[in-house]
Amino acid sequence: MSNEFEDNDVEYIVMIQQVKEQWRQLISEQLVLLAKEKSIDENELLKAGPLSVQIPPKPEMGDLAFPLFPFAKVFRSSPAQIVSMLKERLVGVCGVSESSILPAGPYLNIRLDVSSLARDVYTRVSNEKDSYGHTSYLKGKRIMVEFSCPNTNKPLHLGHLRNDAIGESVSAILKANGAEVQKVNLINNRGVHICKSMLAYQKFSDGETPESAGIKGDHLVGKYYVRFAQWEKEDPSATEQAQQMLKKWENGDEEVLSLWNRMNGWTIDGVEQTYKKTGVSFDAYYYESDTYMLGKDNILKGLENGVFYKEEDGSVWIDLSEINLDKKVVLRKDGTSLYLTQDIGTAIQRHEKWPFDSLIYVVASEQSYHFKVLFYVLEKLGYEWAKDLHHLSYGMVNLPDGKMKSREGTVVDADDLFDSLTSLAKQEIIGKAREDIVGDVDKVSASIALGALNYYLLQTTTTKDMIFNPDDSISFSGNTGPYLQYMGARISSMLKKWDEMKHDFDGIEFDPAVLDLQEERELIKQIALFPSLVLEGAKEYNPSVITSYLYDLSRLFSRYYHDHAVLKAQSSVLIKARVTLVEMVLQVLKNAYALVGIPFLESM
RNA sequence: GCGCCAAUAGCUCAGUUGGAUAGAGCAACAGCCUUCUAAGCUGUGGGUCAGAGGUUCGAAUCCUCUUUGGCGUACCA
Numbered sequence: 001m002s003n004e005f006e007d008n009d010v011e012y013i014v015m016i017q018q019v020k021e022q023w024r025q026l027i028s029e030q031l032v033l034l035a036k037e038k039s040i041d042e043n044e045l046l047k048a049g050p051l052s053v054q055i056p057p058k059p060e061m062g063d064l065a066f067p068l069f070p071f072a073k074v075f076r077s078s079p080a081q082i083v084s085m086l087k088e089r090l091v092g093v094c095g096v097s098e099s100s101i102l103p104a105g106p107y108l109n110i111r112l113d114v115s116s117l118a119r120d121v122y123t124r125v126s127n128e129k130d131s132y133g134h135t136s137y138l139k140g141k142r143i144m145v146e147f148s149c150p151n152t153n154k155p156l157h158l159g160h161l162r163n164d165a166i167g168e169s170v171s172a173i174l175k176a177n178g179a180e181v182q183k184v185n186l187i188n189n190r191g192v193h194i195c196k197s198m199l200a201y202q203k204f205s206d207g208e209t210p211e212s213a214g215i216k217g218d219h220l221v222g223k224y225y226v227r228f229a230q231w232e233k234e235d236p237s238a239t240e241q242a243q244q245m246l247k248k249w250e251n252g253d254e255e256v257l258s259l260w261n262r263m264n265g266w267t268i269d270g271v272e273q274t275y276k277k278t279g280v281s282f283d284a285y286y287y288e289s290d291t292y293m294l295g296k297d298n299i300l301k302g303l304e305n306g307v308f309y310k311e312e313d314g315s316v317w318i319d320l321s322e323i324n325l326d327k328k329v330v331l332r333k334d335g336t337s338l339y340l341t342q343d344i345g346t347a348i349q350r351h352e353k354w355p356f357d358s359l360i361y362v363v364a365s366e367q368s369y370h371f372k373v374l375f376y377v378l379e380k381l382g383y384e385w386a387k388d389l390h391h392l393s394y395g396m397v398n399l400p401d402g403k404m405k406s407r408e409g410t411v412v413d414a415d416d417l418f419d420s421l422t423s424l425a426k427q428e429i430i431g432k433a434r435e436d437i438v439g440d441v442d443k444v445s446a447s448i449a450l451g452a453l454n455y456y457l458l459q460t461t462t463t464k465d466m467i468f469n470p471d472d473s474i475s476f477s478g479n480t481g482p483y484l485q486y487m488g489a490r491i492s493s494m495l496k497k498w499d500e501m502k503h504d505f506d507g508i509e510f511d512p513a514v515l516d517l518q519e520e521r522e523l524i525k526q527i528a529l530f531p532s533l534v535l536e537g538a539k540e541y542n543p544s545v546i547t548s549y550l551y552d553l554s555r556l557f558s559r560y561y562h563d564h565a566v567l568k569a570q571s572s573v574l575i576k577a578r579v580t581l582v583e584m585v586l587q588v589l590k591n592a593y594a595l596v597g598i599p600f601l602e603s604m
Numbered sequence: 605g606c607g608c609c610a611a612u613a614g615c616u617c618a619g620u621u622g623g624a625u626a627g628a629g630c631a632a633c634a635g636c637c638u639u640c641u642a643a644g645c646u647g648u649g650g651g652u653c654a655g656a657g658g659u660u661c662g663a664a665u666c667c668u669c670u671u672u673g674g675c676g677u678a679c680c681a
Contacts, residue, residue: 479629
């Protein structure tokens with residue numbers, strides 16, 4: 001799946017791909033000449049298709065691989081024979097050094113001149129610093145990203161955390177590709193579910209407040225939402241009473257409105273605190289209570305224009321047979337609006353306030369039907385920009401025993417989870433007796449918790465369902481956020497030592513030629529690869545591209561510095577070169593962390 | 605019923621436009637701390653890529669069917 005933007009007119013330079021393309025061209029040319037020599041028809045050759053470039057499975061096999069299977073038929077030779085003919089030409093005619101060509105059966109493998117790549121990478125990383133890896137793919141595009149969208153009747157849970165992590169990360173990735181991004185939140189503050197917590201509060205609370213009870217506002221409101229569910233079991237009239245309250249709300253009943261304002265304030269205040277802890281922020285807020293009327297107006301307009309039709313009972317419908325769906329109610333028979341109606345209004349208001357080139361809704365996959373209908377309705381209403389709307393559908397978060405269910409009390413609360421992660425991180429720091437080195441223990445613990453959480457939530461491909469295993473999620477070893485942060489911290493600590501000794505290296509230039517270890521070659525290539533993954537992440541709206549890149553880079557680095565001394569290398573030139581490499585790794589780590597919500601820590 | 609999505613090691617997940625011996629982490633076992641942070645590194649064991657066909661020189665990847673699971677198909681949000 002790719003997004004709506006065209007690749008044309010966009011210039012983004014991705015070093016390793018340039019090198020790839022150069023080699024592909026060179027070899028393709030030789031393939032054509034070879035065919036001519038053998039009097040093979042050019043059209044025949046074309047049938048074999050363009051030459052493809054791959055990466056060999058093992059680094060010692062070379063850096064690039066060109067499989068020659070497809071050409072066997074045309075050349076009436078085995079792929080291996082073609083490889084050896086090509087090698088002869090490349091070395092003899094093109095003057096390519098023999099050592100850079102590694103024939104491997106049917107594959108023509110190329111060993112790159114990594115030191116020249118290292119020099120390019122070094123120039124780019126040291127010039128671009130925090131923006132290394134960024135592209136101009138989406139330059140000039142205005143993209144709105146909607147995510148989180150809490151209800152005002154309960155606190156955030158694990159599902160919101162995945163939503164938030166994806167929303168923040170996708171926004172950061174789009175920005176890194178040059179887009180102007182506006183992050184928006186839609187507060188679901190209207191509807192019968194909101195009235196349920198209000199009603200229970202009225203009946204059972206004795207007027208307690210977050211202050212008097214010493215409970216975070218969203219949790220206090222959530223407590224009454226749960227209380228309603230209990231009461232509903234005892235008193236069958238509960239639901240009806242809630243509906244009556246909704247009617248009062250819609251009629252502007254002052255008492256109801258004032259309670260609504262008060263309790264919404266509590267919830268939003270509590271949710272804001274959670275956002276702050278988890279590094280979530282928005283550029284604009286929208287409220288369903290503000291937009292549902294606009295949606296309703298548009299339905300009525302569409303009714304006049306024949307987009308919708310009215311049933312005898314007064315309800316308004318749209319026929320969806322054009323997109324192979326049934327039909328759908330857009331306005332209730334009593335004239336009140338639905339979820340869909342509100343979303344229509346919200347979209348219109350957004351495009352008026354901030355005309356966008358694209359609007360991305362980060363919403364769980366269970367709502368894909370809703371968005372299909374929403375986009376279709378907007379298109380039918382004549383809004384041209386309806387084609388620019390995109391549902392970024394992410395999978396559900398399940399528990400090892402199955403789905404989270406509020407009725408069964410298996411919902412994982414966002415604050416509880418974050419706080420327990422934080423206290424585990426703190427225990428870890430204390431257990432290692434690193435309080436003094438770390439400094440602000442609470443702050444660092446919270447950053448570790450956040451890194452662990454975001455990495456855990458973003459490493460699964462966005463669109464897939466995932467299982468949240470509480471035991472795994474609180475583990476800080478192996479393929480986890482803290483592992484990645486640890487690399488950054490160790491490099492930082494190494495570079496601090498370097499600061500003290502670097503004046504002895506003043507006259508020494510960075511010489512990439514001395515970085516000839518396999519691990520060093522791999523690290524350089526990995527650094528050079530980063531921009532292409534930032535681009536891929538944006539094209540696919542998929543942060544997991546970045547998380548897996550980060551893990552690969554960290555693992556490469558971790559092995560490297562375990563086995564090879566940097567500050568105590570054999571020669572000054574080598575020390576300087578390795579330090580430079582390490583500095584580049586740190587820069588890329590930081591830039592990648594920023595895209596997936598992993599805080600950088602100088603020490604941990 | 606219909607529609608959408610998924611199925612890869614005991615568990616959680618990666619797996620590029622179809623390419624070489626399908627990779628990690630966890631869990632298990634065995635090593636490595638007077639050595640740039642052991643939140644680390646190394647090694648061992650663990651696979652019918654749900655099943656069956658098809659396309660292809662070549663399929664975890666593309667197509668068809670089957671099985672299993674999830675979600676949707678509300679005048680809920």
